[in-house]
Amino acid sequence: MKNSSTAKKQLTLSPKDIFITGYIFFAAFYLCVVLSLVDEGSSYVSMVFLLAVFLISRLTEGYFYGIAASVAGVFGVNYFFTFPYMQFNFSMPGYPLTFVTMLIVSVATSTITSQLKKSEQVKAEAEKEKMRGNLLRSVSHDIRTPLTAIIGSSETLLDNPDTEESKKRELIAGINSDASWLLRMVENLLSITRLESGGASLELRTEIIEEVVGAAVVKFRKWHQNSPLRVEGSNELLMADMDAVLIEQVLLNFLDNAARHSKGATDIELKVEKKGDMAVFSVCDNGCGISKQDMPYLFSGTRPGKADSDRSLGIGLSVCRTIIKAHGGRVFAGNRPEGGACFMFMLPLTEVEYE
């Protein structure tokens, strides 16, 4: 499929390439005309056109333009710049040589150019493949642990119907918590694939920020009913262009992160402020903060040598970064001087006139 599409590309004429070809060719022609006013000879003519053919082959896609330029060049030189002027004369000595030289230059240059482009593409593709592989590896690893727990616990329940009631509840609670962790993982993966399948899938709309924040908070409260969350919005009505579903996901990841990992936190604050022409969203807690070892890997999705029990560091934050980057915003994380961690992101505000 790839081959047929490139073949098609060579056959269809692109306006850009036609323009480049025409422009260079005209420049060469004009240069020769100017030079002929000062220099009686004609030795420079074929050199100028050779250079033109080289440039055209280098700057255009495929072989077509280079070859067309060399053919046109040979005839043009013959017609305009060699004796007898303004007519063709193919009996000149060395003429076939000029023709063949131009042809070879054009074909060789085009080949090198397209090879260069192809190798760049291959390199980028390989890089992407590597990233995808890494993500897949870390995800499959992350997924296996809770799945093992779920299967194990449910089998225990199935095989031992007379387990103690309190033990039963414990096992079921474990299944429930592992399953909801898996769910969040899948939601994150969905967000990432939506972004990776091309920027076009970002559904940007002008949203009222407090609505998106409110929706995220309502969802968060459903999972963590006793979380010490405080929400502080801006008094001003703030709007920003965003994909609301994805930004909601980022807020949920931040909140979930604070609820799960800030040991000893008695206060989690979600705040939205206006700073200049940006909206700053922050989730801060007064818990244990971010450890030094974790800091450099926070948003990368993997930490070398992490333990299984740590898994929930997972891909959540790297998803956040991907989403915010796609929105043209920025993410930060750090520890507060008075203790606890802070995660923030900024989005450009949108000014909307309304009556």
Place this chain on the structure above:
Amino acid sequence: MSNKNCILIIEDEATIRNFMSNSLTANGYKTITAKDGQQALVMISSYRPDVILLDLGLPDMDGMNIIKSVREWSLVPIIVVSARGMETDKVKALDLGADDYVTKPFGTSELLARIRSALRHWQMRKDSNIAEMGSFKSGDLEIDFDKRRVTVRGEVVHLTQNEYKIVAILSKYAGKVMTYDYIIKEIWGPYTKGDNQILRVNMANIRRKIEDNPSEPRYIITEVGVGYRMTEEDE
């Protein structure tokens, strides 16, 4: 409980069908199930369920077609079950006449709340007493429809004409999601531009007047990409 409400579950995944059926039975409903569209249509016309729970992704037909064909002859409440990120599908289903939706994965309490509110609205429509409803109460928010007065903790809230109309519509259908388009058409008429900015700015102002914290609404919840929902007393 001799006249238990009968709920039809249309879902192709057996585990989810079982889970829904079990939790609904445990909560005092009678359930019947269908695993594809054909079976569902037959069961709807022969059993006349009181509520239909419809998964949009069915093996043999598009769930939308079921909504369309049921709405040709019945107003039985339809609650759509759909996945996250399918906001346009939800809006389409609601436009076709579905009453509400739940997003997979959902908890039992959420599902029960949707069913309760769908049943109540259907009952009210059958008794055609929506117009006679004199007042509405949810938490500290009270609306007196006769006096067109909204109070929070007994204090009168001053709403503009349009703001009052928005609050009134949402509370009339409390517990049920109302799409942006529906509210806009009800208030600004059918020929308003397709932009929902005006509604959302009005909503932001309403929230500043009735909610303690507009970023953490208690009464009017935003359903991102779909519309608004007024919370009910029992939620």
